[in-house]
């Protein structure tokens with residue numbers, strides 16, 4: 380069993396929060412541990428819960444399209460969520476669920492060590508930067524614990540409004556430029572990582 384399979388198995392056996400009793404499947408994440416980009420969404424939805432794979436519904440197809448426009452395929456990147464099990468009726472994740480589940484995400488990021496972590500939507504941005512608002516920082520390269528965080532809107536937002544699709548398209552193009560330029564240490568915006576769980580829902 381390799382490291383990816385071992386961690387997936389650990390997640391599959393997890394009952395650390397009540398979502399473990401309600402899920403159909405866990406959704407640990409998908410992609411190579413050699414990926415230079417990690418995408419992080421909020422939590423699995425209905426289709427993801429049924430298939431055990433991240434971003435497989437309409438938002439996932441839109442994400443695939445955005446990737447392909449900048450020369451990437453899904454198998455080139457690692458895609459996961461803050462929570463590995465679906466909250467009932469797609470409700471927002473609860474602070475206790477986030478606290479219980481994010482050690483898995485931290486293990487994944489430690490193993491992968493990507494060049495860029497792309498947060499998809501408000502929740503995953505809040506995990507790293509509790510006080511920042513996505514509308515103000517999307518498309519900007521941020522620094523967190525010596526890692527490059529690049530917030531963009533969630534693909535589901537682009538399904539509802541073409542304005543968000545245009546912004547996402549632009550941000551994906553810029554993401555590739557950042558990758559090619561090998562992002563530097565400085566960042567225009569920082570936040571206190573120690574405060575993550577305390578003020579998760581601030582924005």
Ligand code: SF4
Nearest residue numbers: 393396399464479480
């Ligand atoms: S959401 Fe995370 S912590 Fe909760 S049961 Fe699923 S894997 Fe475990």
